[in-house]
Amino acid sequence: MNPAFSARNLQDFEPYMSQHIHKLLNCLRRQLEPSKSFEVDFNKYSNFLAFDVIGDFAFGESFNFLDREEDYLNLIEAIDARGEVLNALGHAPLFLRPLIKWLPFDPFWSQGLRGTKSLGVIGTKAYFERKSQSGARKDLLSYLFNAKDPQTGGNLEEKEIIAESISFIVGGSDTTSTSMTNVVDIVSRSRKLLEVLQKELDGAFPGELAPDWVAPFKEVESLPILNAIVRETMRIRPTSATGLERVTPKGGKVIAGNFVPEGTLVSVPTLAIHRCPSAFMDAETFFYERWLEKDSGALLDSFVPFSVGPRACIGRNFAWMEMLKTLATLFKLFDMERTHAGGTPSREGFFMKTKECRINLKLRQIPRS
């Protein structure tokens, strides 16, 4: 799957990503027309954007959530319910797991199982629609159609391709949307942070901007403050917060000075690593400046929001491009202020997801250079 995420392929996909970000801007601008500012739940729109982008990348066609401004497929809710049930099942003893389907009257389990089923139906439908289009754009499925099974050397079976594409919808959507929402949540609560970021963006993009302007990745990938804020947000609020399990290999393994016998399930929660005081000074505090210090490179050893090793996130460069482009564009064009002063509600399933991020949005009076 790696070729689908090559730098060249990501570069080819960038204009399509920009189109979706532009649709998001249009949704927001449309609502701004009658008044100078309005309240919007950014969480809703970041979900629409991330799902449309991943649909386009995986199947060559978006889910059109931004066009319709609604989750008309109930896909987002299905993934949330499924993630929560899978997370709970993962902690249940093996013998109990098959019994779950006999608990149809507990809405938690039944909604989760329904979510799993409807995700399968939506993924299968998207697969067959894409398959029927000959000469379609180079998307993830085009790579999967040509991929070889490492064991048999033959093409992947249809059910494997469908399962893979579903895993991309799940892995590439709410992780990215929640990370973007977290950044907006944190920045929109602090006028000072917003101004520092906007100053950097004004310096990088001075003067008049075209009406269809969307921040180019080539420029935003090297903006220190933007990158530091996104990193610090993902440090303090990693989307994949619980431990990702691994099994120790044959013969066992010495981990942190202790021998762990073979076949043992081990994991360290990402949140615990990211808040470890020996790795990050004042670890509980959001302090983006830590990433701007001269020796900040060493912090990356303990920064693992995408996990590490051979099963680490394959889509991390894709996600980074989507987050930086979207956030740079939004903060350059809009002023934002959080309208809800309390804590940020979240729901924890397989991923830790933000439930709400209501902000007051205003078009910026951009200073002329």
Ligand code: HEM
């Ligand atoms: C901010 C956004 C994202 C975060 C925080 C994130 C995080 C992660 C994490 C922690 C894993 C776990 C791997 C493990 O078990 O060690 C993972 C796997 C994966 N991610 Fe992401 N991810 C993000 C975006 C994406 C995107 C945009 C895509 C696709 C375009 C994607 C596709 C995948 C896939 C396919 C896997 C499974 C890899 C495997 O099993 O080999 N992710 N991700």
